[in-house]
Amino acid sequence: MSTRKFISRLAIGGICTAVALSASACGAGGPATPTGAAGTNTVNVLVEAGGRAELTGVAEQCKKDAGVDVNFVELPYDGMFNRLSSEFSSGNVSFDVAALDSVWLPSFKDALQPIDEIFTDEAKKDIFPALAKEANVDGHFIGLPAWTNAEIILYRMDLFEDSKNKADFQAKYGYELAAPTTWKQYQDISEFFTKDGMYGTDVKGGVETEWLAHVLQAGSPMVLDENNKVVIDNAAHKEALDFYVGLAKYAPSGAAQVDWAAAQNLFNQGKTAMTRFWAHAYRQIPKDSPVAGKVGAAPMIAGSAGIGAVPGPWYLTVPKATKNTEAAKKFVKCAYDHNSMGIESSLGLASRISAFEKYQDKEGYESFKPLIETLNGEATATRPATEKWQQIVDTVLVPMLQKAVAGGDSAILLADAKKQIEDLLK
């Protein structure tokens, strides 16, 4: 047979197979149990790609304990909001349980079922107060925290313990070099390590959470007060912004473009001596990184109002449109019961206080004590419960921060931001 004939036959064979498969409407992932198949014990769980690892062990356990089979629908974070909007608005959902970023809860509250029965008094005691508050929308609990995170301080233990550094620091600043517990110390240490191609810290102009943590530490609600009045131009916001921008002289250039990934890379490459970063990063330092095994963790630093951070929890929710409610709730309850299993995953997070406490003294989990302390911080608070929050962040807060780190006048920028947010909320 000539090559040409062979290729033609191969192509025709391929086309026929594809057409036959499509005629049976069967993808290679196999026929999933469609949502809406009431009474089945299989649930489709929608997760952001990183969340699958977190829930895989839990899903295996739930199959054994509760007889619930789980199919994961994995989507990239950037497209997940669009997908959720599309499915919730159409009323046809391809999942029975969705793991939602806390930012999205207010947007989708009307499409989610209350799960008050899982939030027993005992359960509430084991959930960080800020998370329990955020999960409660209009008097009903609509999401059970699956895992949570907060920014803590990660620092280069090897540099901090170096005797020469210790002596030089003591001589220059008059106190001992140690993990910072005040922002003045953070500033001094950042200045001290900014030399010889290295930087004391990073400044992230591409994300807003860190600046908002400073606002909380200064004793103000973030952006909106409890009556949804825009307070972004108050003294606490300005003070926080000025301090945040002031650190840029101890950080690598191009702060306006630095986001989480860039800051994490800089730290893992040994370019920065300290970073304020999500706690999970402590366990995700590559083994071949020059800083592997040399990193210490400390709680987020307190301001005048105490330790304050913006938690980053994900919630398991049950959409109203699923007809498989019973199995979906069974899975959510089971996931709560086996919450600590998430800690053994590559992401290494949980949401229950008891789960973190179980691991906090184990080797390799040194970030958990600072994380617990930060999540319990008196100024720690979740983001404002407005469905416009994501829009406010993307169109107002991040552009404003980028202008600020590039040298813009903070008072003018905050006044502009106030006007823009008020327009968005109208």
Added chain:
Amino acid sequence: MRVDEKTKHDAGTPASASAEPAARTTAARPRKRRSVNREGLEAGRRSTRTLLWILLAAAMVLYGFPFLYLLFTSFKTPIDTIAVPPTILPREWTLENYVNALGRSGVPASFINSIQTAIISTVLSLVLAVPAAYGITRYKTLGGRIFIMAALVTRMVPPVAIGIPLASMMGSVGLADTPIALSIAHTTISLPLSIWLMSSFFEAVPQDLEEAATVDGCSRLGALWRVVIPVVSGGIAVTAIFAFLASWNEFLFALLMTAIRSQTTPVVIANFQTQFGLDWGSMTALAAVYSIPVILLTLLLQRKIVAGMTLGAVKG
């Protein structure tokens, strides 16, 4: 200058004696000029060619570098992939990223889904575009002209604007999360381009060919099938490649319309970037593997593609 000098030397010599050299001079002058011109032209051509080669090389580097960088990154260790400043070549070569990427659950299934979706979409595009383009070019009606312009206009609508309604429609007819639904969605992208491409190829085929076939007893459809389509087979190959690529690399519709059964590889590749980090090495490894089928397809159909590219250029 030399000619002037020669003229000066010849001054005062007898006319007969000076006539021959003068004649020789006038005969040599154009020859020299021609040779000077030829050399000048040759040098000019050489420098133009060198410049073109430099530009070509620069363009190749510009287009090829991202892919080469992706390829090299796929062989880097985790810390190398995120090096600051970035390195081009891996400091240490490893296949770990390929093992991670291909070992991830759902990857083989996503490849099958991508192939299936792209083939169905390509077939659909050709089955619809060939007769549509043929009708438009041969009948030249006002409706045809409006139709082809309208097809072009659909290309101007941002896919995100129709993605969500399309996903809802597919869900309501029971096609949610199926390759056929995604193929139909992809056809909406490739069909207008396919119609335009095929129209230009059909325009290049002389109508006399079909008339001759009709005289020999072919029906119009028979002439299309037996005479015109073999002539434009190169064009069909080009159109098929474009339709295949449009589906193969499409991300947005796949993101909105697939879940468990029909998720394609571009969505799986994007899943390596999560809220909690970017697995850059595995992402580039899977992207490199995903590029192989289309590179092979292009190489296999290379001759047809070149023939198809030039087909539209010989009309008239």
